[in-house]
Amino acid sequence: xxxxxxxxxxxxxxMTPMVDLAFLLVTFFMLTAxxxxxxxxxxxxxxxxxxxxxPDNVIMVTIDEKGKxxxxxxxxxxxIKTLEKMGAQYKVEFTDKEKKEFAKMTSIGVPMESLKxxxxxDENGRMAAKSPGxxxxxxxxxxGDWIQFGRIEAAKQAKTQKDxxxxxxxxxxxxxxxxxxxxxxxxxxxxxxxxxxxxxxxEIYRFNLITNLEKGNE
Amino acid sequence: xxxxNTDDGGGHGKHGKKRAKxxxxxxxMTPMVDLAFLLLTFFVLTSTFSKPKAMxxxxxxxxxxxxxxxxxxxxxxxxxxxxxTIYYYNGEFYPPNNKDAKPPTELxxxxxxxxxxxxxLLDRYKPTLEAIDALxxxxxxxxxVDTTFKRLVNLEKGNKDALTVLIKADDKAIYKNVVDxxxxxxxxxxxxxxxxxxxxxxxxxxxxxxx
Numbered sequence: 357x358x359x360x361x362x363x364x365x366x367x368x369x370x371m372t373p374m375v376d377l378a379f380l381l382v383t384f385f386m387l388t389a390x391x392x393x394x395x396x397x398x399x400x401x402x403x404x405x406x407x408x409x410x411p412d413n414v415i416m417v418t419i420d421e422k423g424k425x426x427x428x429x430x431x432x433x434x435x436i437k438t439l440e441k442m443g444a445q446y447k448v449e450f451t452d453k454e455k456k457e458f459a460k461m462t463s464i465g466v467p468m469e470s471l472k473x474x475x476x477x478d479e480n481g482r483m484a485a486k487s488p489g490x491x492x493x494x495x496x497x498x499x500g501d502w503i504q505f506g507r508i509e510a511a512k513q514a515k516t517q518k519d520x521x522x523x524x525x526x527x528x529x530x531x532x533x534x535x536x537x538x539x540x541x542x543x544x545x546x547x548x549x550x551x552x553x554x555x556x557x558x559e560i561y562r563f564n565l566i567t568n569l570e571k572g573n574e
Numbered sequence: 575x576x577x578x579n580t581d582d583g584g585g586h587g588k589h590g591k592k593r594a595k596x597x598x599x600x601x602x603m604t605p606m607v608d609l610a611f612l613l614l615t616f617f618v619l620t621s622t623f624s625k626p627k628a629m630x631x632x633x634x635x636x637x638x639x640x641x642x643x644x645x646x647x648x649x650x651x652x653x654x655x656x657x658x659t660i661y662y663y664n665g666e667f668y669p670p671n672n673k674d675a676k677p678p679t680e681l682x683x684x685x686x687x688x689x690x691x692x693x694x695l696l697d698r699y700k701p702t703l704e705a706i707d708a709l710x711x712x713x714x715x716x717x718x719v720d721t722t723f724k725r726l727v728n729l730e731k732g733n734k735d736a737l738t739v740l741i742k743a744d745d746k747a748i749y750k751n752v753v754d755x756x757x758x759x760x761x762x763x764x765x766x767x768x769x770x771x772x773x774x775x776x777x778x779x780x781x782x783x784x785x
Contacts, residue, residue, distance in 0.1 A: 371603045378610035385617030402750040404757040406629040419749075536628060541750030545654070545743040548752070552633055564628035567753060 395462050396487050397426060402541035404567035411534045414564065415506050417499065418463050419539035423547030424489025425499055426465035429506045435459040437509040438502070445501055448472055465489050468498055492554050500554045507533060507558075538566040631756060634768050649738045650698055652755060653681065653772065653780055656746035660684050660691065660755070661783065664698075667776060681783045686754055695762045702736045706763060731765025739767035744780060 397420045418426040429435055436455045443450050446468040450458070454475045458464075465487030466474045477485060492499035510533040521528035535555060539548050555563065653661045661681035668679045684690040696703065706727055713723040730736070739759055743752055752769065759767050772780075 371607055375603055375607055375610060378607060378614055382610055382613045382617060385614065385621055389617055389621035401626075402753040404627070404629050404753055405761055406627055406757070408628055408630065410626045410628040538626075539749045541748065541753070543749045544745070545747045545749050545752055546745045548749045549743075556633055561634070562630065562632050564630055565753060565756075566626045566628050567757075569627050 396465055396482065397424075397463070399538055399540045400542070401538060401567050403569065404565075405569075406567060407569060408564075410536060410564060410566060411531070413510070413531050414534045414536045415503060415510070416463070416536040416538055416566075417503075417551055418465075419537065419543050419548055419551055420489075421540045421542050423543055423550075424465060424487065425492055425547075425551055426463040426487065427490055427499060427502045427506075428463040429510070431510065431513065432459045434506065434509045434513050437512070438506045441505040441509065442468060442498075442501060445505075446498075450475070467491050467496075492550060497554065499551070500558060503535075503554065503560075504558055507560075534564055535560050535562070536564040536566055629753070629756065629760075631769075634770060648735060649740055651740040651742065651776075653776065654741070654743040654747040654751045654755065655780060656744075658686060658751060660686070660751070661780065662694070667773065679779065681779060683783075686751075686758075691755070691758055692762070695758060695764065699737045699762055699764055702730055702733065702765075703763065705730045728765070731763065736766060737764060739764055741767060741769045742772040742776065743769075744772060744777065 395418070397418060399418055399420055412430070414430065416428045416430075418428065420426070429438060436459050439450060439455055439458050442448075448468055448471065450472065454472065457475050461475075461482075464471065464474070466485075467488065467490060470488075474482065474485060490499045490502065491497070514530055514532075518528045518530060537548065537551060539551075552563070555561075649665055651663055651667070655661065661683055663679045663681055666679075668677065684694060709718070709723060709726050709730065712718050713720065718726070741752065741755055756767070756769075
């Protein structure tokens with residue numbers, strides 16, 4: 357009987373489809389990934405069963421474990437305008453460079469008096485600097501002013517966008533600014549209540565409390 | 575004059591031009607694949623898809639235009655304090671030696687476990703939950719459409735005889751407790767709840783119970 361001759365196969369295979377797939381995935385992840393912004397404080401939010409997503413257009417107040425308050429508003433132009441208003445209110449002059457730098461930052465947790473110095477630091481310096489939190493007592497309610505000016509500027513910007521959209525005959529979907537509170541689970545509730553008081557004094561009663569999605573039930 | 579190329583492309587013969595070596599069109603793609611997968615792994619591991627989740631909540635306006643919450647029908651008041659402890663009492667608050675001569679309110683202790691808070695809420699909220707169950711049955715059997723169903727459920731939740739939960743916290747309670755409690759209320763479909771300030775008489779009782 358003749359021996360069955362095994363066909364001699366080439367050990368190298370065509371990798372083109374695999375490369376195609378790999379690069380497709382790389383491209384996908386590169387485009388969907390968003391750079392993580394460095395927050396001045398790490399906050400461990402409590403978990404809840406809510407699966408509602410946080411709206412995009414928010415004024416966010418972060419409260420850390422010790423009860424210090426941080427302010428953040430995420431629109432570039434509105435940030436600059438808000439800073440100008442705050443500067444005028446507290447008699448602090450900011451240069452254009454500082455304004456731009458501020459617009460690129462995330463949450464801030466320093467009072468107006470030292471904000472200029474804080475902006476002038478480089479990124480590493482800012483991370484290392486200790487934020488004392490934004491004052492919110494009734495004598496020196498800077499957080500209240502931040503919220504109020506941020507809200508006004510956001511509304512103004514929405515108005516100009518609406519006018520622009522109407523001029524070219526396009527429909528404009530107005531999304532009112534929301535207010536979010538991101539507090540550490542271990543923060544004292546009294547501190548959170550103080551921040552809520554600042555909001556309710558400005559006649560804002562509806563909040564988004566930022567939480568983690570609860571993982572499975574025990 | 576320009577040189578005439580006499581070579582007819584064959585390159586035969588001893589004196590002919592050297593023929594370019596016919597190289598394979600295949601290149602080794604292994605390093606490229608390595609790189610691609612390295613990048614892929616990096617992006618898969620570093621990218622975060624999680625957008626923060628949020629829980630919506632409304633807080634009551636200033637006390638002056640708020641209705642008197644102590645006189646709410648079918649109320650259940652939770653008082654949160656240190657060490658994840660919750661105290662609660664049913665109905666109205668009666669301080670000791672009150673003028674209505676009612677027995678003074680006593681705080682009952684509970685916790686965040688399944689048998690504690692969850693059971694209590696399900697028990698106290700039973701009438702509304704049963705009504706919602708009945709509505710759901712009607713919805714499942716296609717007796718009512720979903721918009722009507724939602725409207726009726728909300729009506730049932732906002733019923734003036736339905737349970738109203740008041741949430742209070744003392745200065746030792748942590749924020750997580752409040753969120754957990756509100757979350758539990760959401761799970762139990764409680765429609766009427768409010769986070770309010772504590773009364774001085776309640777604080778006194780709490781301190782006495784806590785000792």
